[in-house]
Amino acid sequence: MTADIHTLAGAYALDALTDEEQRLFERHLAVCTSCGQEVAEFRRTAALLGAAEDEAPPPSLRAGVLAAVEVTPQARPDSRGAGGLRARVEPLLMPVAASLVLLLLVLSGVVLQQRTRLDQVQTAQQVREEALLAVLTAPDAVRLAMAGDGRQGMVLWSPSAATGVLVARGLDALPAGRAYQLWLMRGGVPAPSAVFTPSPGGEAVVALGSIAQGFEAVAVTIEDARGAAAPSGDMVLAPA
Amino acid sequence: MGQVVRRRAERAGLRALPGGAAPDADALLRRSARGDHAAFAELFDLVVGSVYGLIRRVLRDPAQSEEVAQEVMIEVWRLAPRFDAKRGGARSWIMTIAHRRAVDRVRSEQSARMRDDRAAVAAHQRPADVVAEEVESRMEQARVRTALATLTDLQREAVELAYYGGHTYREVAELLDAPLGTVKTRMRDGLIRLRDELGVGE
Numbered sequence: 001m002t003a004d005i006h007t008l009a010g011a012y013a014l015d016a017l018t019d020e021e022q023r024l025f026e027r028h029l030a031v032c033t034s035c036g037q038e039v040a041e042f043r044r045t046a047a048l049l050g051a052a053e054d055e056a057p058p059p060s061l062r063a064g065v066l067a068a069v070e071v072t073p074q075a076r077p078d079s080r081g082a083g084g085l086r087a088r089v090e091p092l093l094m095p096v097a098a099s100l101v102l103l104l105l106v107l108s109g110v111v112l113q114q115r116t117r118l119d120q121v122q123t124a125q126q127v128r129e130e131a132l133l134a135v136l137t138a139p140d141a142v143r144l145a146m147a148g149d150g151r152q153g154m155v156l157w158s159p160s161a162a163t164g165v166l167v168a169r170g171l172d173a174l175p176a177g178r179a180y181q182l183w184l185m186r187g188g189v190p191a192p193s194a195v196f197t198p199s200p201g202g203e204a205v206v207a208l209g210s211i212a213q214g215f216e217a218v219a220v221t222i223e224d225a226r227g228a229a230a231p232s233g234d235m236v237l238a239p240a
Numbered sequence: 241m242g243q244v245v246r247r248r249a250e251r252a253g254l255r256a257l258p259g260g261a262a263p264d265a266d267a268l269l270r271r272s273a274r275g276d277h278a279a280f281a282e283l284f285d286l287v288v289g290s291v292y293g294l295i296r297r298v299l300r301d302p303a304q305s306e307e308v309a310q311e312v313m314i315e316v317w318r319l320a321p322r323f324d325a326k327r328g329g330a331r332s333w334i335m336t337i338a339h340r341r342a343v344d345r346v347r348s349e350q351s352a353r354m355r356d357d358r359a360a361v362a363a364h365q366r367p368a369d370v371v372a373e374e375v376e377s378r379m380e381q382a383r384v385r386t387a388l389a390t391l392t393d394l395q396r397e398a399v400e401l402a403y404y405g406g407h408t409y410r411e412v413a414e415l416l417d418a419p420l421g422t423v424k425t426r427m428r429d430g431l432i433r434l435r436d437e438l439g440v441g442e
Contacts (some may be wrong), residue, residue, distance in 0.1 A: 004421075010428030011409040015343045016402035018410070040328045045435040047335035049403055052384040055293035061306050062288070065313040066281055072314055074275060077321040140315055159311040160344070214310055 009035050013042030067187060067216045071239075072142050131207035134161040144218045146237035153237040155182070155218045157211060164208040168220065168237060171198040179225040180204070180236070184215035191215070195227040265330035273320035280317055287331060288313065291338045298342035298406045308345050312338045339403070346406035387437035395430030398423050 008025045011017050017025060029035055135141050138158030146153040150170050157164030166182055174180070179197050183190035193211075198204040220237035221228075265286055271279030291312055296305040316334050323333055388396055394416065401412045413423040435441055 004424075007424050007428050010431045011402065011424055013431060014399065014402040014409075014427060015340055016407065016409040016412065016427065018408055041435050041441045042431045043336050044328055044332040044440045045431055045438060046339065046403055047332040048380070048384055048438055048440070049388075049399075049434070050294035050297075050335045050339060051290040051331070052381040053293035053297040053404075054289040054381070055296050057288055057292035057309055058302070058306055061292065061309055061313075062284060064310050065284060065317075066277075068310070068314050069277065069280060069317045072318055074273070074317065074321050075319050077273070140318065142318070159314065160341075213307055214314060 006032070006035055009038045010042060013039050013046055063187060064214065068214050071144060071216050131163050131165050131209075132205075134158065134163055135165050144215075145240040146218055146220060147240040148235065148237045151237055153218075153220060155208070157208070157215075159214060162210055162212055164211050166194060166196070166204065166206040166208060166218075168198070169201075169203045171202045171204060171236070173198070173200070173202070174222060177225050178222055179227070180220050181223040181227055181231070182206070182208070183219045183221065183231055184211070185217040185219065185239070186213065186215045190219065190231050192227060192229060193218075195223070195225065197225075265334070266325060269316075269320055269323055269330040269333075270325075272317060273323060280320075283316075283330075284313060287334050290331070290335060294335060294338050295342045297404050298339070298346055304345065305342075308341050309338070312341050315341070343406040383438060387434050390437055391430050391433055392426075394418065394422070395426045395433065398426040399430040399434070402427060 005025065005028050008017065008021065008028075012022065012025050012029075029039065135156045135158050138161040140160050141156055141158040144155045144157070146155075146168070151168065152170055153166065153168035155164050155166050168180075171180060174197065179195045181195045182193040184193050185191075194206045194208050196204050196206045217239040218237075219231070219235050219239060221231045221233040221235055223231070223233055265283060268279045268283035268286065272283055288309070292305060292309045295308050295312070296302065299305045299308060312334075315337055319337075323330065327333075388400075391399070397416055398409070398412050398418075401407050401415055402409060405412075407415065409423050409427060410420060412418075412427075413420045416423065418426075
C-alpha cells in the first residue's frame, strides 16, 4: 500500500476512499507536497464536473439556509489542524453558556460512572451518552441557546451526526401528568421534539434522537406528559 | 426573533458594492467569513445551482437533496473563516464540501444503490450518454462533456461511478469487474486527462 500511495490521489479527490484509507492518505498528504498539489488540481477538476450538473433548487432552500445562518455561529479561523476533541469542542465553549457545557460534561461523566455499575439501566443512559459523544465530537456541532426567568438551556446539534442534545437547568418540578417539551423551530414553525422531566435539582440532559432536518431556533414549553403536536403552553425557555 | 428582523434590516443597507462590479465567489466567501450576511446571500445565489445540481445527481431524491444542500450551505457559512484561498478557489472548496456530504449520505444507503447501479452498468455501458443527456449546452458544461469524451471507457466509468455515483473505488472495481489497482490508476489517469483538457492547474 505505501509503495503506491501516490496513486490514491485520484480516488481521494473523488471521495472514493473508505474512511480508513482516507485517514491514511491524509497522513501521507501532510508530508507529500506533490500529492498536495495534485489533489488540489483534482479537486478543482472534480468541482467542474459537479458544476456541470447545475440545477435550480426548490425556493424553500434559500429561506431555510438564510434563516439558519442567522443563528449559526461561525468557526474560528485558526482551529483547523489542532485536531482532536478539544479543538472541536472549543468553539462551542467559547461564546457563552460555558457553565451549561460544564454541567453537561459533569452529568455525562456521572453517566459513564454509573454505567459500569448498573447494567439494568444502561439502555436510556447509553443512548444519551452516545448522542453526547456524537454531538461533542462532530466538527459541525452548533449551539442554540435558550433562556427564561432564571432558567437556562441550550441545544447542541450536529447536521452530520443528525442528532442533538438538550441541556437545561433551573427547571421547576411539575405536577403529575405534565412535562417539559422541546420545540425545533423551522422557518418560525415549531416541530415537536423531546418530552422530558428534570432531575430533582431542576437539571435535564436529554438525547434528542434522530434530527434529519436543520432548524434555526429552539424553545421549551410545559405540555401534557404524553407530549403535544403543537405547543399550547407558555414558553418557559425562549430562544436567547 | 426581533433580533433577526433587526439584522435583516441592517443587511438591506449593505448590498451596494463600489463600482457595481459583480463580485466573484472568492471575494464573497471572504466577506462571509467576516460575518457578512449580505455577502453570504449573494454567494448562496451564485453557487447554489451547482451545489444542488451535484447533490441531486448523487442522491437523486429531491427531498434528501434539498436537505443535504441546506446542510452544505450552512456548513459553508460556518466554516467560511477557515477557507484558505491558497489551497484552491472558493467554488472548488464549496463543491468539495457538497460532494463529501452527498457521498456520506449515499453511503448510508449503499447496498440498495449497488444493486441499482450494477443493473444500470449492465444495461448500457455508455455513461457518457447519461452525462450528455443531462448536461445542458452552456459553455462550461459543453467543455466538461467534451473533456469526458476524451477519456477511455474505463477511465470515464471509474470517474463517473465514483464522483456522480458516490462509490468507493473498491465498489467501482466490483461494479466494473476490474482489478482494484487498475481502477485506482484509471481514476487518477482520468483526472489528469480531465485536468489538462479543462485547463485546470496552470
